Amino acid sequence: NAGVTQTPKFQVLKTGQSMTLQCAQDMNHEYMSWYRQDPGMGLRLIHYSVGAGITDQGEVPNGYNVSRSTTEDFPLRLLSAAPSQTSVYFCASSYFPRKTGMNTEAFFGQGTRLTVV
């Protein structure tokens, strides 16, 4: 069972370049989300999705796009990278907490360390 897989693990971009961070899960989880973590800080929610075709913004969505065409995949796109987007990015997935008693333990990927120069 692979869990949550993020690729790449490391990436260096030049300002203005675009790229897509990949996130895939094999647990049939409805809920998926992206976070960024800056040095010495907590995780901040960028975007999240409660199922295929449904996405919503978190705390810091500017500069990032997402789509959810399948249950398994939730890619994060940077259209024009900026140095302020240098960070570690984490993807997470869980069952959607639609009823009490449901185990909604979230599983996290190992992160993508992105540097924008």
Place this chain on the structure above:
Amino acid sequence: DAKTTQPNSMESNEEEPVHLPCNHSTISGTDYIHWYRQLPSQGPEYVIHGLTSNVNNRMASLAIAEDRKSSTLILHRATLRDAAVYYCIPRGGSEKLVFGKGTKLTVNP
């Protein structure tokens, strides 16, 4: 989203119990209280969650106040591997998992 308050940092000695507090006075009646931890250079990992009554698992215990406005994560015998940032997160119908600043736990040998 319910707001949480946790101490910025705590310190413990190896093999001693650790009690990590969290205040969540605005929690909704259907929100579960989740705890996650983040070891250095790793993604967060689930520790435990509960609704009203105390909960135990192989990693920790969770004590929830009767009024649900606070909870305490208990590590019965801290090890060096337990040094991490611990996050308390109410989660329910809003579906979002929103992290606060957490408590950085230092474990001394």
